[in-house]
Amino acid sequence: MAPSTVPTVTLNNGVEIPQLGFGVFQVPDDQTTAAVTAALETGYRSIDTAAIYGNETGVGRALAASGLPREDLFITTKLWNADQGYDATLRAFEASLGKLGLDHVDLYLIHWPTPARDLYRDSWRALERLAAEGRIRAAGVSNFQPGHLLRLLDGATLTPVVNQIELHPGLQQAELRTFHTDRKIATEAWSPLAQGAVLDEPVIGDMAAKYGKSPAQVVLRWHLQLGNIVIPKSVTPARIRENFDVFDFALTDEEMRAVAALDRGLRTGPHPDELN
Structure with missing residues (x-):
């Protein structure tokens, strides 16, 4: 499938992001x-990494070797908790940029709110500066709850373009x-597949059999039809290709409701209010 067939989501600043991207969480740098x-x-x-993943250098090597025009790529990285604060954020961004071997990133995210440290508003001012300078095309957050977002928006000049959150059939975060x-x-x-925890659900298995797809493909299709941006990760080439092959079928409204019924508050990662 050609990249041009991947739908895009237009962010609130007019920048377009591919709706299906590739994540590298927990992938060692040498892989x-x-x-x-x-x-x-x-x-x-669209490639999604983060400073804490320790693999920005590996991402940068792949980008450099690909020969693809920079304007065809959408690169996301994230500010780690220990680097929050205005000046520290600017320094951390420069370090990430150097590891990636780029002169700008398309999307820069505050990785966690870490509310007990209460520095995310200072970090957001730094992201607003980076956006104004053209060092980042878009500024966003990750793992923010409504209360964190409301506090961030108070006095902000930019609204985050995205909030990247744990979201899968077991944790749908409708509110x-x-x-x-x-x-x-x-x-x-x-974690769009809940690290595999939702793939054994019989209702998903039935849909997979009906469409001749894998359970993972069914779940990714569910995300896309909800309108989510989704970033599955794998180190297996066959699985990487499988996760991309989700544009030739569609779930019915009834099937979408059946997946919605699987929500049970299942978290594979920490709660945002508790990570500091």
Whole structure:
């Protein structure tokens, strides 16, 4: 499938992001270059990394070797908790940029709110500066709850373009997604397959059999039809290709409701109020 067939989501600042991207969470740096290379060869053009993943250098190697025009790529990285604060954020961004080997990133996110440290508003001012300087095309957040977002927006000059949150059939976060919609913040799903925890659900298996797809493909299709931006990760080339092959079928309204019924508050990561 050609990259041009991947739908895009227009963010609140007019920038377009591919709705399906490739994540590298928990991928060791020495495996990242091969994984990202396989993803780019498959047709992914959006790559999501983070400072704490320790693999920005591996991502950068793959980007440099790909020969793809920079304007065809959408690169996201994230500010780690220990680097929050205005000046520290600017320094951390420069470090990430150097590891990636880029002169700008398309999307820069505050990785967690870490509310007990109460520095995310200072970090957001730094992201607003980076956006004004053209160092980042878009500024967003990750793992923010409504209260964190409201406090961030108080006095801010930019609204986050996305909030990247844990989201999958077992944890659907309907209230937070509605909050996003009301404020024109796009919802981006990390751990979209719940690290495999939802793939054994019989209702998903039945849909997979019906469409001749894998359970993972069914769940990714559900995300896309909800309007989520989604960033599955894998280091296996066959799985990387499989996760991309989700544009030739569609779930019915009844099937979408059946997946919605699987919500049970299942978190695979920490609660945003508790991570500091």
